[in-house]
Amino acid sequence: MYLILPLVSGMIYTSLRGEFRLPRDKVYLNCAFMAPVSIRVEEAGIAAVRTARDPSFISANDFFDSTRRVRVEFARLINACDWQQISIGPAVSYGMSAAARNIPFAPGDEIIVLHEQFPSHVYPWKRRAKETDAVIVTALPRGDESWDEAILNAFSPRTRAVCVPNVHWTNGTLIDLVALSKRVRKADAYLIVDGTQSVGALPIDVQEIQPDAMVCAGYKWLTGPYGCAISYWSERFNNGVPMEENWLARKGSENFAGLVAYTDEYQPGALRYDSGGSSNFVIMAMLNEALRQISQWQPGKIQEYCARISDDSIAELRAAGFTIPDRAKRASHLFGIQVPERYDHQELATYLKNNHISVAVRGSSIRVAPNVYNDQSDLEILSDAIIAFTSDPAH
Ligand SMILES: Cc1ncc(COP(=O)(O)O)c(C=O)c1O
Structure with a gap:
């Protein structure tokens, strides 16, 4: 059992550090890089590894049930109506490549991306x-x-696709996808969202946003293992061409005895966009458990919790001359601290690392990414360390 304690108004829950095996002497504020695996997700993975000792217990249905469970959980998390509109692949690049392949561009059509958007x-x-x-x-x-x-x-009259995240991966800047979606629809273009740095920690409703596709890596805010990404597809993509032709994606493949009765038809909805091997039992068991824990923690509460544990440190850093955007413009689970140019940012990165503080230093900005296992003292250790570094005349 994990503890979600309603305390006084405004307090959501106490740190869930007890659910993780993070070393006590480290301050891990880098979920935007990779989530630590919780005890329950780790145990789900170990249990799944053990099933491979005797494959005679693995049935044909297991190939489909393992992914269906994940699709159902993910559909619930993003408020999608139909779990069959969810596909599973190895990485964000895979889902994005399938989306790109299935948008009919003409010469001169325009594709909008953001400056310094993630390469995948x-x-x-x-x-x-x-x-x-x-x-x-x-x-x-x-x-x-x-x-x-x-x-x-x-935007121009030639805009055909708008390919953006929900929060900028470098500094947590929020993009208003609901407003953007209306503009995209007016242009009869496609909205393709990378939800990697938001879904799991920030509430997302695909019925409200109406993206044409949204792809999320599994190992960050979804708190799952590395090696998986989940995609949501609108029905606009239901007749598209997948990246590869795998037997699991073909109609009726649940019947192993009939696999060589080849068919041109795919499984319903967007299931054709699954990668081969997507039923990987270990990855699916861990991802399913991770999604279940996220739905218990609740993305809205994670936002409130991250805001609460970081507010005081942000105020302290601002008073010391650092720039952190207002909360309305950025996420609370992912934000940048702008460090004045006169400091050696690489030296600062090394200083924080030597003090066992994990954050990402990108250019002149420190990317801070807390989650439920952090508490206020982690953020205080970070702000004290940054202030100590910059107040030392040697730097
Ligand atoms: C915004 C964003 N998208 C995607 C990824 C991962 O991409 P892929 O799954 O293709 O490795 C990352 C990793 O840092 C990311 O920050």
Whole structure:
């Protein structure tokens, strides 16, 4: 059992560190890099490894049940109506490549991406643009422009796809997907979202946003293992061409005796976009347990919790001269601390590492990514360390 303690109003739950085996002498604030695996997810994985001792217990149904459970949990998390619109692959690049392949671009059509967007959500579009003579348009705020304004200003009559995240992976800047989706629909374009740095820690409702596709890596805010990504597909993609032709994706493959009665038909919905081997029993068991724990922790509460444990440290850092955007503009589970240019950022990164603090230093910004296993003292250790480094005349 894990503890979700309603305390006083405003407090959501206490740190869930007891659910993890994180070393006590480390401050891990880097879930945007990789989530630590919780005890229950680890145990689900170990139990699944043990089933391989005797495969005679593995039935044909297991190949489909293991993925169906994950699809159902994920559909619930993002409020999708139908679990058959969820596919499973090895990485974000895989899902994005399938999306890119199935959008009919004409020469001169435009694909909007963000400046410094994660490469797995850029390279598939670059390749598709090359194949079809479409053009990549990179949105970058100018002057006082917000990211939302920069994206809207990047639209033209030739916009055919808008490929963006929900939060910028480098600093947690929020993108207003509901407003953007309306503009995308007006342009009769496609909205393709990378939910990797948000889904699991930030509430997302695909019925409200109506993305055409959304892909999420499993090993960050979904708290699952490395080597999996889950995609949501709108019905617009239901007749598309998958990246590969795997038997599991074909209609009727549940009947092992009939596998060589080859068929041109696929499984219903978006199941055709599964990668071969997607039923990997260990990965699916861990991912399923991870999704179940997220639905108990609740993304909305994770946001509130992360805000609560970081508020004081953010105030302290601001008072010491560091810039952190207002909460309305950024996520609470992922934010950047802008460090003045005069400091050696690489030296700061080494200093934090030597003090057993895990964050990501990207350019002149420190990316902080707390989650339920952190508490206020972790954030205080971080802010004290940054202030100590920058106040030392030797730096
Ligand atoms: C925004 C974002 N998307 C995707 C990924 C992972 O991509 P892939 O699963 O293709 O390795 C990351 C990893 O850091 C990321 O930050």
